[in-house]
Amino acid sequence: MMRTVIVVGTLLLGAGAVLAQQDAVKLAQDTMKANGRNMGTVLGPMVKGEKPYDQAAVDAALNQFDDTAKKLPTMFPASVKNAKWEGDFSPSPKIWDDKAGYDAKVASFAKVVSEAKAKVKDLDSLKANFPGIGRECGACHETYRLKKG
Numbered sequence: 001m002m003r004t005v006i007v008v009g010t011l012l013l014g015a016g017a018v019l020a021q022q023d024a025v026k027l028a029q030d031t032m033k034a035n036g037r038n039m040g041t042v043l044g045p046m047v048k049g050e051k052p053y054d055q056a057a058v059d060a061a062l063n064q065f066d067d068t069a070k071k072l073p074t075m076f077p078a079s080v081k082n083a084k085w086e087g088d089f090s091p092s093p094k095i096w097d098d099k100a101g102y103d104a105k106v107a108s109f110a111k112v113v114s115e116a117k118a119k120v121k122d123l124d125s126l127k128a129n130f131p132g133i134g135r136e137c138g139a140c141h142e143t144y145r146l147k148k149g
């Protein structure tokens, strides 16, 4: 009886850990996909003149980046290292092996985003700040994101 209780308890713990791992993967992917949409379908088209400048939409996008910057330090816990990542991208093991380097990329992204939040008030200031944000996304991806295939 006692043994059954222990076995069931251990199984439940294991299942809880897998769920937590999947939640962490989903949170990271959902956050990154929202970032991608904000760059590609909100800010990008405004910069190119394909959509009218919309301060509320700009603020929402920059707030999403700011929220991302706050989540990034803990977004990839060690528990997701061996998780199954659906889709084309997964975190590089360098996130854990070179934590100082990763943290530096997060800090740099956070700084550029908070500067943009303070400065972007019209189309010209959006145009001035947009490329810098894109460079920060790319700089982290280059080293800390893997593409399948």
Ligand code: HEC
Pocket (backbone or CB within 6 Å): 028, 029, 032, 033, 035, 036, 037, 039, 065, 072, 087, 088, 089, 090, 091, 092, 102, 105, 106, 109, 133, 134, 136, 137, 138, 140, 141, 144, 145, 146
């Ligand atoms: C400090 C690191 C870092 C920064 C900064 C960062 N990303 Fe990512 N991004 C990652 C990692 C790691 C992955 C792969 C794991 C994942 O999908 O969450 C990723 C994945 C993605 C994906 C693919 C998501 C999917 O599942 O299809 C997109 C799109 C994306 N990022 C967009 C952005 C954009 C846009 C920015 C800037 C506004 C940005 N990221 C900033 C680390 C970062």
